[in-house]
Amino acid sequence: MKKVQIITDGSCLGNPGRGGWAAILRYGKHKRELSGGEPLTTNNRMELVAAIRGLAALKEACEVEVVTDSQYLKNGVESWMSRWKRNGWITAGKKPVLNQDLWQELDAQLARHNTKWVWTKGHATHEDNNRCDELARAAAAAQEGR
Numbered sequence: 001m002k003k004v005q006i007i008t009d010g011s012c013l014g015n016p017g018r019g020g021w022a023a024i025l026r027y028g029k030h031k032r033e034l035s036g037g038e039p040l041t042t043n044n045r046m047e048l049v050a051a052i053r054g055l056a057a058l059k060e061a062c063e064v065e066v067v068t069d070s071q072y073l074k075n076g077v078e079s080w081m082s083r084w085k086r087n088g089w090i091t092a093g094k095k096p097v098l099n100q101d102l103w104q105e106l107d108a109q110l111a112r113h114n115t116k117w118v119w120t121k122g123h124a125t126h127e128d129n130n131r132c133d134e135l136a137r138a139a140a141a142a143q144e145g146r
Helices: 043-056 071-086 100-110 127-141
Strands: 002-014 017-027 030-041 062-068 114-119
Touching: 002 043, 002 127, 017 043, 017 127, 030 043, 030 127, 043 062, 043 071, 043 100, 043 127, 071 100, 071 114
Parallel strands: 002 062, 062 114
Antiparallel strands: 002 017, 017 030
16 A cells, blocks of 8 residues: 655635645655635635545555644544534534535545544644745635635
8 A cells, every 4th residue: 555645734814814725745756736725715625625636546455654743623523523413413512513515525535545534733844834835825826705
């Protein structure tokens, strides 16, 4: 099974506002940058989309290390999602899970791969995370605000 690293980031100019996401895929010496945006969204949605698009770009099942600066994303996958699924996508507070559509899409992508989640401090020393931030911000800025 191929070992791939995916570095992700989401950005939002205003929250909600113009959003952007980015993912960098690394396999051996190969590097691929992905990014895109939405005109009216939230930062958390863009963090989720970055992970979804990065995982979806993989053509086959892989061992994936996902590097994110989003505690929301990492905690959601590692701590909350299994309970949400068990409870019919209802939170411990008996409310519908926010961004359920994207969590379900991410769950489908995770079923394809063996993933490990790593948190990195945003806007710090992780070169690829900083690059993702640049790409996500540029994608957000390119959206027409509504």
